[in-house]
Amino acid sequence: MEKAIVVIDEIYDFISGGSLACEHSEEAVAATKALIENNKRLPVLFVCDHHPENHCSFAAQGGPWPPHCVAGTRGGDIHDDLLPFVQEELVFYKGCNPAEEQYSGFDGRNAAGQSLAEVLETLGIDSVILVGIATEYCVFNSARDLLKAGFKVTIPEDCLAWVDRDGHLKTLPELTALGARIQK
Secondary structure (H helix, E strand, O other): OOEEEEEEOOEHHHOOOOOOOOEOHHHHHHHHHHHHHOOOOOOEEEEEEOEOOOOOOEHHHOOOEOOOOEOOOHHHOEOHHHHHHOOHHHEEEEOOOOOOOOOOHHHOEOOOOOEHHHHHHHOOOOEEEEEEEOHHHHHHHHHHHHHHOOOEEEEEHHHEEEOOHHHHHHHHHHHHHHOOEEEO
């Protein structure tokens, strides 16, 4: 069984002080860094929200969110503590089309135009340790799509952050019901 770590949206606008800062975000980044350091042989793939200024998810365009993760801004950057683990070909950007909301990492593409699924398959990965922000949105949708595609998914709870604690707690059993393994 070949494993990889997939990091969802551990970027500044979702972390303390960001425009859409999530609860437990600093702790999630620290736990993710420790997880990566303790599993140095595993490839690490990063999925990042990467929006144009006029994205449909922004309130000014009728969406539910404040502007966040705008391409070219600090808010769209991967947290500095995780930068030593970034390889550009393993970074996938989602939400780039101004007219389309994309919560799943499966919607992202790397600089070569490859999808997350394509690269995982090329690497021979069949099991994913999934971490990131936010449990109820991008982590949930990414886990669902990974499971549908046949990957085994383990989610360490300490490596998650959330928009709303109640939403997070409601989502964990939903992830389990889909087939994900939640590590306490």
